[in-house]
Amino acid sequence: MLRVFRVETEFLEEQIVNHDGDIEPTASVLNGFVAIACYCRFLLYGFEENEVELQIGNRKMLRKGLISQEIAETFITVPKDFCCPISLDLMRDPVIISTGQTYDRSSISRWMEEGHCTCPKTGQMLMNTRLVPNRALRNLIVQWCTARGIPYDPPENSDSSVEAFAAAMPSKAAIEANRATATLLIHQLARGSQGAKSVAARGIRLLAKTGRENRAFIAESGAIPHLSKLLSSTNPVAQENSVTAILNLSIHDKNKSKIMNEKGCLGSIVEVLRFGLTTEARENAAATLFSLSAVHDYKKRISDEEGAVEALAVLLRAGTRRGKKDAVTALFNLSTHTENCFENDRSRCSHRTSWGSGK
Template sequence: MASYWRTPKPGRKIPFIKKSPVENPIMEPSIPTHFRCPISLDLMKDPVTVSTGITYDRHSIETWFEVGNQTCPVTNNVLKSEELIPNHSLRRMIQDWCVANRSLGIERIPTPRIPVTPIQVSELLSEIASASRRGDRARCRELVAKIKALGRESERNWRCIVSGGAGRVLSASFSELAAGSFDNSTSGVLEEILSALAACFPLDEEAHWHIGSPESLNSLVLILNCGDLAGRLNAVLMLKELVSSLDADRINVVADTDGLIEALVKLIEKPISPQTTKASLVTTFYLASSSEMTAVKFVEMGLVSLLLEILVDSDKSMCEKALAVLDGVLESKKGRETASDHSLAVPVLVKKMFRVSDMATGFAVSALWKLCKNYEQERGEGCLVEALQVGAFQKLLLLLQVGCTGTTKEKASELLKLLNGMRGRGECIETVDFKALKRPF
């Protein structure tokens, strides 16, 4: 096997050889030294031998290689390759020892599955590509299911599958099959491919090109509308992956796909799972932020009202995403007019300035600023007076005292100036509620 070495991955910790095991001889039997991995000093579950003849647990030595090491941890000799030879004899000895000590609470380690090889992955992907070109949906679905099964066996298998180019091959197969007639058999294989592709994120530019084809986008919309729960989730995850990597012009092409905006709004209006809703919101954010025309389409579909309803009672992550989308659609005049006419808009934005997250605070201030800054030309003084009545002035002062930076600070300061000019025309709700009470002093 040819030798190759990976560069260290950022954030990965380099494994080290422990000096001595910590044992409790009263609670458990002593593990024979040659059954322990020299790196982790734990009982080996999948012993493999490197070219120097030293045996390690597969997970430990593969982690050693992944961070860029090229030596044998014990001998410190440079290894000629990363080839790992399963040590079946030692593994059977370890299993026998586990069985012999079962009464002491030792569980028998299962026989490990043989990891998939790059050659096997290449052959499977080649068969998938060939089956999709022939239009053999049944065979393609069978092979994709096999790829998924291999990936589920271990994280290592998925890494091997992804590094073998699965994203490009599967996305090309999706595009080719999507070009044919759409029926139940097509829907089934396309949903199977989407399920496999979701484990290959992030996809490269070639894969994005295949998924961004008109045929693929039309099929994604059909799955969003007619697919099963898993299919709809994977379809919106694929759209999220696609639009988050494209420039504005290409996003506009995606947004022009017939029925796409309606399908996304439907998923937000009638949620099928929190993950699906969040992915739909992120996808909507990228689409609505790409052009005012697209934002207006979302507004006309009733998105502003849906977002405000989500913001009334939702978790931190959902709030952040809903505020981001609302801030995006308020770039359009139609979005600002719709939000100004909604009774929840200003109170909800003021409420979400605190106690969610810094990100939510930034979006809430930005959205309120967009509603108020053009009040003279668009909606009169209603938003400013309403903001004063629900305590925006006090909250913005507190926000600046607590500390905020960048554009959030600039917009909060500008909002305070606008509100200060209106303070004689509106009164904070807290003051109105208690002005009739007699003070005890």
């Protein structure tokens, strides 16, 4: 019964969060249902699961249940190009920056106000801070919304802060259920058995995969110190879930400082990058460094961490396609700090990675 419950609810979760965007506003009710179902699952069945089942769930993510598949077929996903690369939300006011990338005005304005002078997506230096309205994309978004009966009120001018898609925001029931679930999960991370901690880390990983509210609350509730300790676990499932949970939490800008300021956390992330027990754990550690390096002041600290640059270089040569992409982007991000010099690391890892040899 527990396995059926988990497969059905987690499949619905995956349908909501794995589409590179949000779902239509009418699905907010489903969001609430899934949130409450997940809370009930942990409340009723606890945190002790068979390790084999947990690994299967981790790798498959997940087989389609009959009920959940029937509901999932009613989803309408937002096209990836309509979502802001920073917030991952549908863009209300798309604008083009000097590198040619498009972002939602509110997100990229906040990025620039924080003192950043690079493109968040490419890492290129910004030639200027001009924001050019992407009217063609905005018109496509309007057409797409109109065809599906989704309310959309495009801004009349660049200073508009229209709260479009308010209906797509999580319901109060969903928010409260997710908060209750996060509280249960963090309690297990702090005091549960090793098996329970692994289950809880996976729950945090999924819960933090979407929604700024979830990411903010999970971090504010004290999950990061416990996830940091779990990074050194000899259990590959627990390690993979903990580093991926930290990666998901790092998407929320305010959480980056919490991760960087947690004693030993950065070093543990680098250790997973160097010696992680699974390929996914190592590559998600690289993705975490890429996410954290979006903050200019952290680039020097990351590159100064022993073995970080060398491990990224190794991953650049031997990782999967996704791993190589995260590694090269992280390295580029780090290189944009004027005080970073990779000569020593380059010489150390040259024979391992054929750095600069063109091989």
